[in-house]
Amino acid sequence: MAVTTRTVLSLTPEAVTAVRDIRSQEPDAAELALAIGITGVDHMRFVYELTFIPLVDAAPDDVVQVFGDLPVVVRAGSVSRLEGSTITITEAGLTIDNPNGASPKIPSGGAPLEGPLAQRLQTLLDEQINPAIAGHGGYARLVSVEGDTAFLQLGGGCQGCGMAAVTLRQGIEVAIMESIPEIQHVIDVTDHESGQNPYFH
Structure with missing residues (x-):
């Protein structure tokens, strides 16, 4: 597992601090990364999973970004749908501002249609x-x-x-x-x- 230079998402400084504070309560906190993935869609909104995992457990095709001493693992299957997202902290907790729509992309064009x-x-x-x-x-x-x-x-x-x-x-x-x-x-x-x-x- 190598740290990549690719930027998929960003965290505000306040969000980094909040995640580090939560992580500090975990055993072996220094070895943990925040893993982020999209697990599905509910009512046309992405369903996110945010968990702590040992950094060494990141898959080879996951994207790993580092914010200070906080590694963040973006799950490979979610990279394109998380591209450009910003994680912030609000009164409700961590919030993901994702510019990518969960609405399905319906292709147009295709082969010419024939018949009635x-x-x-x-x-x-x-x-x-x-x-x-x-x-x-x-x-x-x-x-x-x-x-x-x-x-x-x-x-x-x-x-x-x-x-x-x-x-x-x-x-x-x-x-x-x-x-x-x-x-x-x-x-x-x-x-x-x-x-x-x-x-x-």
Whole structure:
């Protein structure tokens, strides 16, 4: 394990002091590093894990930064999603200000779509949109196409999520309208409050 010169995140001096104070209460404190990783997404926000680990236990592909005498291990699988983050201390404790969104990145473009409108839309959902939102536990299902409007039902992690409208508007809708210009409107027919689909009532 080697200390890297790569800067992934920063800690304010107050945060460094707070973490050192907490670490000082641990046995073998001088050998411990603060390990930071993202363990998942909940309601379109990253879920973080911050723990103390022996510095020697850092994996070879983890990024190790040093703040004074405080080593910080950024877990390899979280590096790109923590890039540019700042850890501060507030009354609530340590806070991570992360400029990277937890909303899934939905690719646009891709191979040209062929066939009838509904078939092209289904292909887009199957090949681009659903794989992108599956990592967040969600899926989008085509209910119908009427004129220039696509009606979708969001499910899984998207159903009941307060950020589903943002995902639809900023991700799914943009990908559909860029790939299939005939579609001018995308409507979510999912009832996110009750988990029922009001479109079928």
